[in-house]
Amino acid sequence: MRGKPKFNLVRAFLIVLPLAVMLFWTLGPIYWILVTAFTTNDKLYSPVLNLFPNPITLSQFRELFWDSPFLRQLRNSFYVSTITTVVSAVVGCMAAYAITRLRFRGRQLIARFLIWSYLVPASVLFIPLFSVVQRLGLVGSTNSLLLAYLTFTVPFCTWLLIGYFKTLPVELEEAAMVDGCSHVGALWHITLPLAAPALVVTTLFSFTLSWNEFLYAIVLVTNPVDQTVTAGIATFVGEDVYFWGKMFAGAILMSLPPVILYFVSQRWVVGGLTLGGVKA
Amino acid sequence: MGRDWALGYLLLLPAIAVLVGLIAYPFLYSIFLSLQNKPIGEPGTFVGFKNFLTLWRSSVFLLVIRNTLIVMIVGVGLKFLAGLMLALILNERIRFRELWRALLFVPWTIPIVVSGFSWRWILDDMNGVLNMLLNQLGIIDHYVTWLGDPQLAIWMVVAAVLWEGTPFYTMNFLAGLAAIPGELYEAARIDGASSIQCFFHITLPGLSNVIIITTLLSAIWTATELQWVFVLTKGGPGHASETFPMMAYLQAIGAKALGMGAAVALSFFPLFLIIIFFLTRRLLQSEE
Numbered sequence: 001m002r003g004k005p006k007f008n009l010v011r012a013f014l015i016v017l018p019l020a021v022m023l024f025w026t027l028g029p030i031y032w033i034l035v036t037a038f039t040t041n042d043k044l045y046s047p048v049l050n051l052f053p054n055p056i057t058l059s060q061f062r063e064l065f066w067d068s069p070f071l072r073q074l075r076n077s078f079y080v081s082t083i084t085t086v087v088s089a090v091v092g093c094m095a096a097y098a099i100t101r102l103r104f105r106g107r108q109l110i111a112r113f114l115i116w117s118y119l120v121p122a123s124v125l126f127i128p129l130f131s132v133v134q135r136l137g138l139v140g141s142t143n144s145l146l147l148a149y150l151t152f153t154v155p156f157c158t159w160l161l162i163g164y165f166k167t168l169p170v171e172l173e174e175a176a177m178v179d180g181c182s183h184v185g186a187l188w189h190i191t192l193p194l195a196a197p198a199l200v201v202t203t204l205f206s207f208t209l210s211w212n213e214f215l216y217a218i219v220l221v222t223n224p225v226d227q228t229v230t231a232g233i234a235t236f237v238g239e240d241v242y243f244w245g246k247m248f249a250g251a252i253l254m255s256l257p258p259v260i261l262y263f264v265s266q267r268w269v270v271g272g273l274t275l276g277g278v279k280a
Numbered sequence: 281m282g283r284d285w286a287l288g289y290l291l292l293l294p295a296i297a298v299l300v301g302l303i304a305y306p307f308l309y310s311i312f313l314s315l316q317n318k319p320i321g322e323p324g325t326f327v328g329f330k331n332f333l334t335l336w337r338s339s340v341f342l343l344v345i346r347n348t349l350i351v352m353i354v355g356v357g358l359k360f361l362a363g364l365m366l367a368l369i370l371n372e373r374i375r376f377r378e379l380w381r382a383l384l385f386v387p388w389t390i391p392i393v394v395s396g397f398s399w400r401w402i403l404d405d406m407n408g409v410l411n412m413l414l415n416q417l418g419i420i421d422h423y424v425t426w427l428g429d430p431q432l433a434i435w436m437v438v439a440a441v442l443w444e445g446t447p448f449y450t451m452n453f454l455a456g457l458a459a460i461p462g463e464l465y466e467a468a469r470i471d472g473a474s475s476i477q478c479f480f481h482i483t484l485p486g487l488s489n490v491i492i493i494t495t496l497l498s499a500i501w502t503a504t505e506l507q508w509v510f511v512l513t514k515g516g517p518g519h520a521s522e523t524f525p526m527m528a529y530l531q532a533i534g535a536k537a538l539g540m541g542a543a544v545a546l547s548f549f550p551l552f553l554i555i556i557f558f559l560t561r562r563l564l565q566s567e568e
Contacts, residue, residue, distance in 0.1 A: 019380065029387075049412040094292070107502075184287075274482075
């Protein structure tokens with residue numbers, strides 16, 4: 001366990017071998033996505049196996065941009081994810097402050113409802129939500145996704161922020177209020193600046209959750225130009241026999257925001273993902 | 281009402297609006313929907329428990345229960361084992377540890393729909409790389425229809441679930457391992473404990489809370505995720521790989537029968553209610 005790494009047979013068998021197997025299993029499909037997106041169609045569908053893209057081509061990306069509404073869908077995804085994230089961060093900060101700092105009846109119950117509602121699966125909620133959105137006359141509009149995504153981003157943000165606010169010392173706020181600052185002033189001038197790292201993580205993750213969402217995206221919006229990328233990519237199937245190259249070109253581009261956000265925020269989030277709740 | 285109730289509820293107002301308007305109300309409305317024959321875009325007619333009775337008597341429903349449980353239990357079990365193994369390995373002092381960690385987390389960061397399609401392409405029976413590789417290596421002499429075979433399809437879904445979900449376990453277990461004090465191991469060593477004894481008497485008990493929360497969360501997410509089945513097989517061939525979210529989708533959106541779709545979703549809800557109950561208790565305990 002501790003001490004210098006020893007290179008012996010047991011160690012090789014217990015560590016190097018399983019690690020190598022897991023790396024191959026994990027990276028194989030990633031490698032194949034990359035290869036597919038940069039290979040020409042005649043090589044992709046030839047009966048001979050081509051493990052490297054030869055020649056390397058950008059034709060799949062070109063086709064993606066010109067022959068599909070992908071760029072438009074990328075814009076829709078940014079629009080929906082950004083707005084839901086901003087709204088849920090604001091709503092979450094207000095709610096988390098009320099629950100952790102104010103004294104009133106019912107706040108424990110509301111905290112409990114927040115976890116419950118985060119855990120109610122979308123596959124249970126999507127049917128009635130579809131009906132509600134339909135009655136509001138919003139079915140088919142990109143904006144209907146804003147409503148749907150708040151169902152998971154608001155509980156998620158609030159819960160993470162409750163966990164973080166609890167770890168912040170109240171003394172600073174109390175001192176500020178002795179000096180005549182109001183509750184709202186204390187939240188704005190003291191709590192929020194202290195909570196900045198948690199706020200960054202919360203927004204990054206709620207952005208990723210919205211960006212990756214699929215079920216509401218295919219149910220509530222059906223017109224390709226109004227869809228987000230997750231739903232858009234699923235419609236590639238069937239519209240063209242040779243869609244794989246184009247699809248993975250799009251898949252790579254749509255994976256970049258969550259992958260980049262993850263690696264940027266990685267050092268703050270180890271273990272902090274599960275509702276802020278996982279503590280040993 | 282408490283000292284700050286006016287300000288408290290003012291600050292909570294938007295959150296409560298979302299909770300009530302977008303979660304509680306639709307949830308209750310789905311119960312109402314499930315008691316109706318309600319085609320999309322048409323007024324519904326009240327039919328009582330007819331949807332539920334038709335559903336529970338159908339043979340497809342049994343198959344869907346079986347498939348959902350396979351994906352949930354086998355998927356979670358394999359993710360747990362693979363995640364624990366990787367966490368123990370990455371907790372050791374090995375070369376390039378940070379690099380391995382970063383690489384092994386990639387499947388978890390990309391959208392599920394992307395990983396679903398990458399598996400579908402790998403498993404494609406005509407041009408898929410798996411068939412071509414196995415064939416060139418001489419392991420198979422004819423191409424296997426991985427996703428078109430009623431015996432195999434659901435296991436391909438499990439494989440994709442395992443691939444995408446393992447990093448979540450690894451990540452949480454690594455955080456849990458980091459929180460176990462090193463002195464415990466040193467003391468055990470001095471008392472002559474073996475590595476295996478250390479694992480069962482220090483590591484596993486130290487991880488117990490993380491293990492319970494991670495597994496329960498993942499059980500809900502795994503069983504309720506539509507994308508795997510939707511992307512890989514659409515529930516087919518026949519209903520061989522249909523899970524409950526797929527069935528709810530096919531009924532509500534595919535067949536435009538909102539009432540029946542709601543009945544499918546609600547029939548599975550008690551299972552999740554039990555998990556949610558235990559999980560909420562755990563989460564609130566570890567908050568205190």
